[in-house]
Amino acid sequence: MKEELNILIQAQYPLIYLVTSEEERAEQTIATIAQMKPQRRVFVWTVTHGIVEYGQPRNVTQHNTVSPEAAIEWVVRQREPGIFVFKDLHPFIDSPAVTRWLRDAIAGFKDTHKAIVLMSPVQTIPIELEKEVAVLDYPLPDMAELNQVLSQQLEQTRSRRPTTETREKLLKATLGLTRDEAEKVYRKAHVTAGRLTEGEVDIVLSEKKQLIRRNGILEYIEEDETLDSVGGLEELKHWLRQRSNAFTERAREYGLPQPKGMLILGVPGCGKSLIAKTTSRLWGLPLLRLDMGRVYDGSMVGRSEANLRNALKTAESISPTILFIDEIDKAFAGSAGSADSDGGTSSRIFGSFLTWMQEKTSPVFVMATANRVERLPGEFLRKGRFDEIFFVDLPSAEERKEIFRIHLTKRRREIARFDLDQLVAVCDGFSGAEIEQGIVAAMYEAFAQEREFTQLDIIAALRATLPLSKTMSEQVTALRDWARQRARPAAASVAEYQRLEF
Ligand SMILES: Nc1ncnc2c1ncn2[C@@H]1O[C@H](COP(=O)(O)OP(=O)(O)OP(=O)(O)O)[C@@H](O)[C@H]1O
Ligand SMILES: [Mg+2]
DSSP, rough: OOOHHHHHHHHTTTTTEEOOSSHHHHHHHHHHHHHHOOOOOOEEEEETEEEETTTSSSSSBBBTTTTTHHHHHHHHHOSSOOEEEEETOOOTTTSSHHHHHHHHHTTTTTTTTEEEEEEEOOOOOHHHHHHEEEEEOOOOOOHHHHHHHHHHHHHHHHHOOOOOOHHHHHHHHTTTTTTHHHHHHHHHHHHSSSSSSGGHHHHHHHHHHHHHHHHHEEEEEEEOOGGGGSSSOHHHHHHHHHHHTSSHHHHHHOOOOOOHHHHHEEEETTSSHHHHHHHHHHHTTTEEEEEEHOOOTTTTTHHHHHHHHHHHHHHHHHHEEEEETHHHHTTEEEETGGGHTTTTTTHHHHHHHHHHHHOSSSOOEEEEEOOOOOOOHHHHHHHHTSSSEEEESSOOOHHHHHHHHHHHTTTTTTGGOOHHHHHHTTTTTTOOOHHHHHHHHHHHHHTTTOOOOOOHHHHHHHHHHOOOHHHTTTHHHHHHHHHHHHHHSSSSSSHHHHHHHH
């Protein structure tokens, strides 16, 4: 990051947009860069104090530079090389006068070693400036920087130095946080336990989970279920098991590429979300759920993009990780033609997401689920975007049997008491969720009558259910027809799949 910013400044980019909420950290970086040759002075503008030289007290302000126009005019008049940081100019940047002033200013910057840096947590760029501005995302701190934070904390509290292993765990546990947040988390763990050792790693982790949840877009999910609690879908499971160690150093040395992601399409209630969640246990990676619905924020231009970017940034800094995007079809619904309905936000979001997927180098595995394929834009399904697109169909008789077995066992009932073949025959066309509901309904019925539930209760419950595949038969048929040609069946055995293909 420092490198990138340095290059832009050395190359005399006149206007740089730095997207970050970590002002202090970013300012320090700028100040360091300013020390390099040719030395530049650093000035910081805020709407409260106008322009103040970096490092000076706030009352040493350049007079009458509180208004953005006056401040830019002042910058234009400066003769010496300088970096002029504008903090939170975004609410004003759309005004015709400010836009114009900026354009005029940077037009005159050639060979002056002057640069304007716009620093703000959201990215708002008027069309007039789009071509002139270089946008940089200020990344979250890496292990080395977190190490400084931790060392400071240990020194201040005169704590004993942890072993290298413990230190690494403590550092990893704060990946994904800003510098300030990491500092707070270490402090809190220290206050709670009176020390910072192996035992405090969990406190640090749970603090981080809370912090991540607070931004409302990402959520840390912990799932106890294993792959064994998913009935059927053998092909999909096989694929996932095969990649259990795909994120290890060993896999890289072997020459394997990093898996990028998978898309699971399918009929509602057939285990898409379930299998996505259990993958986290299987692979031993944290699972972050990205709530696309919450990414959208119409309150301010650029807000949604900033939300997405922040969430992806967090995911990247926690990597290797699984980024779980459930029901992605809802988020990107109609992004192709949404320009009129929401000012093009969803197609822009969609565009940034695709670009990110294309370009990401950090090990963030995207696991997306969807059940309305017609809503997904074509670019999304193109080969190579995801490593694989799986189709989860209604369970076959064999799979339904396994689902019964799983859910009866989960409720601590003896399988031998039930005639599974008969049950399976009654629920042709049912989803896993509907089978589970059938069992639960039978249990309620019997419980109300203060007795144990039986085969007959389940059959009665199933018969009383009209499955989705009947009530929405057209949609289910359309989805199946579509998916059969374009996606890999999640249930087929390897042999069957090969037969399908050749
Ligand atoms: N193959 C299965 N094996 C075991 N349980 C299943 C299976 N499919 C569904 N279930 C049960 O149904 C519940 C709902 O399934 P899940 O939420 O995974 O469906 P989904 O495919 O994501 O549906 P939707 O498209 O509506 O989101 C699961 O939590 C699980 O209890
Ligand atoms: Mg689901």
